[in-house]
Amino acid sequence: MTADPSTPKRKLSWWQFVVPLLVLVLLFGVVLPQFIDYAAVWAAITSLDAQAVLLLLAMGVFSSWLEAGVYTTLIPGLGLLPGWKAWLGGNSVAGFAPSPWDIVVRYAMYRGFGVDGSVAGSSVIVGGGFQVTFAILAPLVVLVGLVATGHGEQPARVFTALAVAAVVGAVIVISLILRRERLARAIGRGLQRAADWAMPRFKREPPPDLETSTVEFRDLLIKTLASHWWISALFLFGSHTVKFLGMLFIFRELGISPEVVPFLELVGVYAIGIFMSLMPIVPAGLGLVELTYVWLIAGDDPALADLVAAAAFTHRIFFWLLPIIIGLVPLLGWIRGGGKMSGIAGDQGLSSPTNPAGE
Numbered sequence: 445m446t447a448d449p450s451t452p453k454r455k456l457s458w459w460q461f462v463v464p465l466l467v468l469v470l471l472f473g474v475v476l477p478q479f480i481d482y483a484a485v486w487a488a489i490t491s492l493d494a495q496a497v498l499l500l501l502a503m504g505v506f507s508s509w510l511e512a513g514v515y516t517t518l519i520p521g522l523g524l525l526p527g528w529k530a531w532l533g534g535n536s537v538a539g540f541a542p543s544p545w546d547i548v549v550r551y552a553m554y555r556g557f558g559v560d561g562s563v564a565g566s567s568v569i570v571g572g573g574f575q576v577t578f579a580i581l582a583p584l585v586v587l588v589g590l591v592a593t594g595h596g597e598q599p600a601r602v603f604t605a606l607a608v609a610a611v612v613g614a615v616i617v618i619s620l621i622l623r624r625e626r627l628a629r630a631i632g633r634g635l636q637r638a639a640d641w642a643m644p645r646f647k648r649e650p651p652p653d654l655e656t657s658t659v660e661f662r663d664l665l666i667k668t669l670a671s672h673w674w675i676s677a678l679f680l681f682g683s684h685t686v687k688f689l690g691m692l693f694i695f696r697e698l699g700i701s702p703e704v705v706p707f708l709e710l711v712g713v714y715a716i717g718i719f720m721s722l723m724p725i726v727p728a729g730l731g732l733v734e735l736t737y738v739w740l741i742a743g744d745d746p747a748l749a750d751l752v753a754a755a756a757f758t759h760r761i762f763f764w765l766l767p768i769i770i771g772l773v774p775l776l777g778w779i780r781g782g783g784k785m786s787g788i789a790g791d792q793g794l795s796s797p798t799n800p801a802g803e
Contacts, residue, residue, distance in 0.1 A: 464542070464726050471731035479738050480753040481746070488698050488754035489761075496697050500690060504762035505770070507686040508532065513679035515571035517672050519554065519563055526557050532771030533778055539727055539768040547572070553778050566664050570673075574680050579722050582684075582715035584611065590712075622666060625659060632658030687763050688714050694755045704748065705741055713740050717756075728764055 492500075509528050516527025534550025547568055554564035587604040620627045632655035639650040651657065691714055695705060713736070720736045721729035734756040742749035 461542070467725050468731060471726070471735065476731065476735060476738075476753070479735070479742070479746075479749050481750055484747075484750040485754045485757065488751055489758050492694075492697060492758070496693075499693070500758070500762040501766070503686055503690045503693075504766040507683050507690070507763055508535070508767040508770070510679050510683035510686060514574055514676050514683065515550075515567045517675040517679060518567040518571055519559055520672075522554070522557060522559055527554075529774035530554050530557065532767060532773075533775035534771075536768045536771030536775050539765075549775070553774070556778055556781070566667065569664065571676060574676060576722065578680055578684065579718045581611070583719040584608065586712040586715045618665075622662060625662065628659050628662040629655050632656070684718070687759075690763055691755065691759050694758050695752075698751050698755050698758075700748070700751055700755065705752075709741070713737060716740065730760070730764075734760065 508531070509524070512528040512531030513524055515531060516522055516524055519527065530550055530553035533553045534546045537549045538546030551564050551568050554567070555561060584604075584607050588608065591601050591604050617631065620631065622628075635658065636650070636654040639654060643650040688711070692707070692710060695710060696702075717729075717733045717736055720733045723729045723732050726732065734753055737756040738749050738752050742752045
């Protein structure tokens with residue numbers, strides 16, 4: 445049995461909408477105005493010429509296509525265009541509704557294309573795992589680089605050592621799970637005992653059968669990683685490369701020179717920004733990522749803070765908001781079509797999960 449994200453385990457509650465709204469009001473109404481002047485930020489954003497806007501539009505669309513490929517390449521028979529549509533639809537939901545509804549919609553749209561449920565579920569889980577792993581490892585690589593070159597105070601070095609140890613430990617556990625089913629079952633039983641002890645203390649019910657879930661997770665990883673994983677990883681790296689180049693272009697277009705913000709410094713801040721985008725409550729770390737850029741780069745320079753904020757918000761417009769707007773088209777089409785889509789390779793005479801013969 446493969447994990448099926450088509451049915452959320454919890455219903456939406458009012459606080460899932462109210463709390464993020466309150467956090468956004470706090471960030472944009474109280475915190476950010478302490479560092480930036482919105483009028484100056486808007487003036488900088490609107491100073492971009494038509495050619496820059498057109499280039500950023502193209503880069504934003506292209507990066508969203510690449511990001512969709514992280515998941516699509518894990519689904520045999522599904523073309524990149526229909527996979528892009530499904531990713532865009534789920535991404536649009538993510539901009540307005542709390543998790544896991546974006547995952548639910550993306551999964552359902554894959555199913556609408558005729559993709560088998562287990563294949564759709566594995567692509568969502570493994571592709572999402574790739575995204576989270578990259579977001580965690582990217583800033584960790586930056587920290588390791590700083591420590592290795594003699595930068596950073598003692599607390600930073602301790603934190604880096606602990607983070608590296610945690611990553612190594614996670615890799616060891618996953619490797620053991622993948623190596624033998626017997627080890628996977630043993631780890632699952634250990635997790636079950638830990639959950640049975642810890643969860644009731646937080647007034648939560650422990651999961652009923654973590655041993656079986658761990659074995660299922662192992663089978664899912666083995667099946668998905670057996671093929672196309674490296675193509676998915678290339679799409680992920682390509683997506684972030686385009687996004688970073690977009691940020692670099694915006695910085696230079698707004699007059700932030702390499703002398704003020706060097707290339708490598710921007711790489712480091714971008715990596716940390718990716719990690720901040722994982723922060724819960726607000727979608728994609730909205731406001732938190734921009735605050736991170738301003739705080740790390742501008743410091744006590746208000747003029748530079750306005751330019752950095754303008755760059756971060758411009759990047760947000762073209763690489764976050766633009767795909768959400770575009771995704772409304774396939775999302776509405778999917779809703780009006782009663783959950784059915786067209787475009788799977790099997791419909792074009794090629795093999796697919798539900799049509800292996802291509803008939």
